Amino acid sequence: MLFRVDQDSPASLAEQIAVQVRAAIASEEMVPGERLPPARELATSLRVNMHTVLRAYQQLRDEGLIEMRQGRGAFVRNDASTVLVRVNELATQLVDEARKLGLSPGDVHARIDRLMSGIA
Known part of the structure; x- marks a missing residue:
């Protein structure tokens, strides 16, 4: 490379x-x-x-x-993949936006937990 x-x-x-x-x-x-x-x-x-x-x-x-x-x-890493790269990119964007909006890490974590468990 x-x-x-x-x-x-x-x-x-x-x-x-x-x-x-x-x-x-x-x-x-x-x-x-x-x-x-x-x-x-x-x-x-x-x-x-x-x-x-x-x-x-x-x-x-x-x-x-x-x-x-x-x-x-x-x-x-053996578990590194295209998927992991994309998730990292999206997570970085989410964190940047959450900071701009003044959201706390707890608020963001809670929202992600709800979305991952299928509760909107």
Whole structure:
């Protein structure tokens, strides 16, 4: 997989890297169990700080898309899928909108619980 970053983009460099990994998982260009490039190598090839790559990897880990194994690198999780990528995107949109509207996390959780259990 070829990574690219745009220094002039309003999106952070870490977010640009994370977006590319998400897209590769969603398109099945990257498959479960596949190893991501080592952070140091990717940082060198992109001419960015290694911590920028690590920030992107941490974000993807927090989203449940990759796992980081001590001393072995970062890998696409076995349960990562197009569905998970899409749900993460939608959840992010929901959280952003809920914050704009001033809703509490409890309100959002309660609504989701009602919808998931079939109670509108």
